[in-house]
Structures are given as C-alpha cells and as structure tokens.
Amino acid sequence: MRILVLDTIHGGAELAAALRGAGHEVDEVDVYRGRAGTPIEEALVRTYDLVTAPVHLDPDHPLLAEHGPAISHHEMVQRVLGERLPHPFIEITGARGKTTTAHALASLLPGPGILHTSTGTYRYPERELLWKKSITPASLIPAVREAERVGGWLVAEESLGVSGAGDVAVLTSPDDYPVAAGKKSAIAEKCRLVGRAAKAVLSPGIELPGGVRADSIVTFEGGRCRYAGFGVAGTFKNPLCTLAGYRTPLALAAATACVLGIDPSPLAAFAALPGRMAARREGDLLILDNANSGTNMATTVEAARYARELSGGCPLTLVIGEEAHAVCEGFSAENIRRTVAAVNPAATVYVGEGHEAPTLEAGLALARKMTPAGAVVLAVKTWR
Template sequence: MCLLTLDTIHGGGVIASALRERGYSVDSVDVYRGSEGIAPEKAMMNSYSCAIAPVHLDPAYPLLHAGMPVITHHQAAGILMGPDLPHPMIEITGAAGKTTTAYALAHLMRGDGILHTSSGTIRYPAHEMLGRSSITPASLISPAQQAHSLGGWFIGECSLGVSGRGDLGILTSADDYPIAAGKRSALAAKCESLKTCRTVLLPDGIRLDHHPDQHTVGEIVSCDERSISYEYNGINGSFDHPLLSLKGYRIPLMTAAAAACILGIDPSPLSSFKPLPGRMQTAIENGCLIVDTSNSGTTCETTIEAALYARRIQPDSPLHLVIGQDQHAVCENFAESDIKRAIAEIHPDTLTLVTMNPQAEFLSGYPDATLTSSLEEAGDQAPRTPGTILLLAVKTWR
C-alpha cells in the first residue's frame, strides 16, 4: 500500500515516519514550502491508496481531488496510536483555554498518567517533564502510547481538533475563525473531529449532530466570581477560587470541573489549583508589578483582561505593555487587527511590540514603540521601575 502525506511540517513528517515504520510506502509533498518530499506534479502522476492532509489545507489544493480517499492528520494520528489506548483518554481542543483546562483536569486525576500540552509532556504524579513538542495531531501519538505503557490516564491538547479516539473529547471554546485559505471554519473542523469520541463536553450553545452522549458545561456547573457549584450523576458540591474573577481561568476551571464530574471525580480539589506560567502569573521585581499572560493562547481578550487585572491590583500605576507574537510555530496567530484593538483598549503608557516582521505596515501607527523580535528580548529590555506595571502579552509557545 502506497500512501501520500500532504504537509511535511505541522506534524506531517512525524506521521510519514510512523507509517514507514509500520511497513507502508509513503511519499510526502511539502504543500506550504515546497522544500521537502516530492513535487506535487510527480505525486499527481502516481497512484496512492490514500492521502493524509491537514484540516488547514486549502480545499482547492489539486491533490485533494486526484481521485483517492483523503483522511485528516487527526484521523491518521488516531489510527497510529494503535488498538491499545490509555484509559481514560481525554482529548482537548478549542480556540482558547486548552492548556489551562488540561492542567486543571490533570490536577484532579489519580495515579499514573501523562499530560501533553503546549507547555510540554509531563508524567504524573511525579510531575516529571518528559519533553516538549507541538500540539499538532501527530504530537499525540507518542504520549498516548507512553500513557498506555504506564497503565495510566492520558490528557492531550491538540490544535484544530482531536484524533477522535478519546473516552472524552472536550471543546473549550465556541470561538471561530477561518482556516484553509479562509474557506473552512475552525470550529466546524473541531466539532467534526469530536464526533467519534465516546463522550463529548462542549461550551454552552454548541451541539453536535447525532452524537449520543454529549454534554454542555452549563448543564453540569454554574459559577459566580467566587465559587463553582456542580451537580452530575450523584456528584455535587462547590468550591471557591480567587481566579474565578478572571475569564481566562473561570471558563477552564468550569470546563475541568464538568469534565471531572463526567469522569466520576469530585472536582472540589480545584480550590487549590495554582496559576500557570504565562497565564495571569504575577510577580514583583524591584517594586514593579509584572503580570505575565504570554502563552500559545494569548488573544486580544486575554490581554485586555490582564490589563484590567493588573490595574485592579495596582490602580493608577503607569503600564508598560509588551505585545505581539514571536514564533510562526504558534498554530493560531495573534492577528494585527487584534493587537491594535488591545492597544487601543488598554492605552498603555509605554509600548513594546514583538514582531517577526519589522517591516509590517501596521507598525507605522506606533512610532514611539520599542520593537523586538522575541518575548525574551522584550522582557530583558523592559525596565522594572518601582510603582509601575509590566504587562507581558506575547503569543508564544510555553
């Protein structure tokens, strides 16, 4: 059997290698850069049993219409996990809140297990960092196999969907944006991949067609700015948490609590869940309040919320905003329009823009801003003046 993988980055190379290890003949086409694999013209002349394509590929790409079956990278990752899966296996996707939801749920899990997120792959309960990789579909394969070898649970974060093999599939956000050359909905792609999970947990207002076991977060939990209450299948109670005043934590903690109830776990220990690095983490350096919200899920909304949070802690203090994106590897970009909207809403006293393109046209609107190419560079250069606020809001892998 000869297979064709489309896209050698975004985990495509990992999928191709895994297939070759299983004895398949595999050709690859580098659909975005054209620097690896075979030329698309040559692939068009060959005969393949199946093509494996990312969901973000332009649906008009010619090889998708070459008369062969096509499956997604997500589906291929699920197949490559093999017949022996860890249990429970929880897959998490969504435009925002994936990492925090994953960590919060792992906080509740008992015994051995593997947590895989954009922050790294961690073995529990020892909290041993096993390595770091992306959150492409292919990145789920090895951690899931490791979890099975431990006889433990697996929680995996994935971009733009899930493998569909999970006992529980979670969608953390109803937010949508265009993918695949603007021709597909990211939300629709994620929902489609969730349909084959045994049980599905969704944000309020989202339903899947014809799924027999789906729940929304609001059916199980309710929340105010101080506490979460929950009731599901004989599990009921409530817990307080100071981070519930922040949407960036409130929604993930509600989602994790609902997921725990579905898994038969009382979520009350979430009361001791601590902030994650780059997700509203605060510190004081030389009398300067630092609020760090730089992570792979940084958005206009999380940045504005972080500014409000910082100004509640330290009212009337001058605020230095560091904002932008420093890595193309982030799957869902921090759009220039969103960066401009955040700046306009926050009105920082001083501004640092982190950009991979110093010639970008929108930069001309901020002649007094400092330009840097990375969060690390910006953080090193930013002054820590007593009585001021330093807000770090850079979309980056962490």
C-alpha cells in the same frame, strides 16, 4: 497499503514514520515549502490507496484534486493508534483555554498518567517533563504510547480538532477563524472531529450532538464554583474563578471530572500557569504574564484589568505583539492596535518582526527599563 501523507512540517513527517512502522508504503510531501519528501510532480503521477492531509490545507491543492478526497491527520492518527489506548483518555481542542483546561484536569486524575500540552509532555504524579513537542495530531502518538507504558491516563491538548480515539473530547471555545486558504471554518472542523469521541463531548455552552454543556453542571458565584452532575456534587473556592481566562477552563475541567465520576474540589488549590495570568513581584514592579499561544484582545484586556487591581492602579506598561508568526491563529496588526487602545497603557512595547523587540524576552527587558515601578503586562502571542 500505499499512502500519501501531505504536509511534512505540521506533524506529517512523524505520521509518515508511524505509518511506515506499521508496514505501509508511504510518500510524504512538503506541500508548503517543497523541501522534503517526494516532489509534488512525482506524487501527482503515482497512485495511492489512501491520502491524508491536515485540516488547514487548501482543499483545491493539486494533490487533493488528483488523489482526494483525503482523511485528516487527526483521523489517520486514530487509525495508527488502533485499540492500544490508555483510559481514561481525554482529548482537548479549541482556540483558547486548551492548556489551562488540560493542566487543571490532570491535577484531578488519580494514579499515574501523561499530560500532553503545548507547554510540554509530563509524567504524573511526578510532573516530570518528558519532552517538548508541538500539539499537532501526530504528536499524540508518542504520548499515547507512554501513557500505555505507565498503565495510566492521558490528557492531551491538540490543535484544530481531536483524533476521536479518546473516551472524552473537550471543546474549549466557540471562537472561529478561517483555515484552508479561507475555505473552511476552524470551529466547524473542530465540531466535526470532537463529535467522533467515544464516550462524551464537553463544551462551554455550545450545543453539540450528544454533547454535555459545562454550564449545565457548573455555576459560579464570584470566586466560588458549584458543580452537580453524574452523581458528583459540591463546591470549591479559588480566586482564579473571578478571571474570565480561568473561569471557562475550570468549569470544563470540573464538568469533565464529574463525567468521569471524580470530585473536582481539589481545584481550590489550582494555581495560575506561567504565561496565563501568572503574577509575580520584582521589587516595586508587578509582572502579569499572559503571553501564550492563545493571547488575544479579550485576554489582554482582562490581564490589564487584573494587573491594575493587583497593583493598586499603578502606571502600566503593555508588552504586546506576535513572535515571528509562530502561532496558527495570529494576532493581527489591527487587533493589536485595538487592544492597545482598549487597555490605554502608560507605555507600550511592541514585539515582533520589524518592531523594537523581536522576542518576548527582549520586550520584557525594555519594559523593565521603562517601568522601574508599577505594572507590566506581557501580552505576546507565542509558544512557551
């Protein structure tokens, strides 16, 4: 089959390589920079049996107008994976909470397995870091093959949707934003793709065809979580349940475990992840680290509240911004301004292009100098 793969910089090059390995004739086009693969002008005059494009590509791109309609990279990955799949295989997508949900769920699954997230890809139960890659659809391919090799499960975090090859799909948040040159809704694309999951779809309260709402299984009372569903029932207590940034991921992990027939009570011992409300002390200074790819106004306000609670109301320095537009769902200047106003810190360090600190590390170094005692909240949108 002659296949056209659009967008080499968001996993398209890896997807093209996998398709060639499967025996197809493939052209790949760098639609954003024009630096790699087949030039757009050449691809326009060739003929193809199938075209695949990321969900975030402008639907009016000339190559789609000429050769479309296209299937998404997610759907093409499902074709590449075929029937050789690990079980259970859980795919997780959403604007917020993906990584925490994935780590929480992986901590519950027995035996060998693979956890594939934006923080890295790990082999369980050793929790050995295998590699660090993106969470584009194509990055799922080596994770699936490794899970198959070890004869275990796979929990995979994916951006802007899921492949549909998994047994269960988890949508972590209803947050929406425009994609594809503003012509598509991110949540609509995610809902369309998670609806293709083989067994079940979990969501934090979104009504989806054939879906299971986590709040129909899990409830919270302060730091205590109660769960009952699919023949599994019980409780666990964890102070993270009082934090909005953890409550939903823990609910989703617990509900997914129930769907799989696994008791989620070990989540009582689940600890905060680096960059996700993790607190540490450096002498008289409390550092509350909430710098991650999902950082936004809501999570920053929650982080500041938590830091003030832990520090006894000490003066707070906020390190905030976006590292070089490294994340698809950005942290706009207006949202940053509104967030600073809502937090009302004693001091603020801005991070990003054109600011005093170009990186998260530089921002933290400045904050340490400004705040010898008290609290520092890291709220920089960045890949960790």
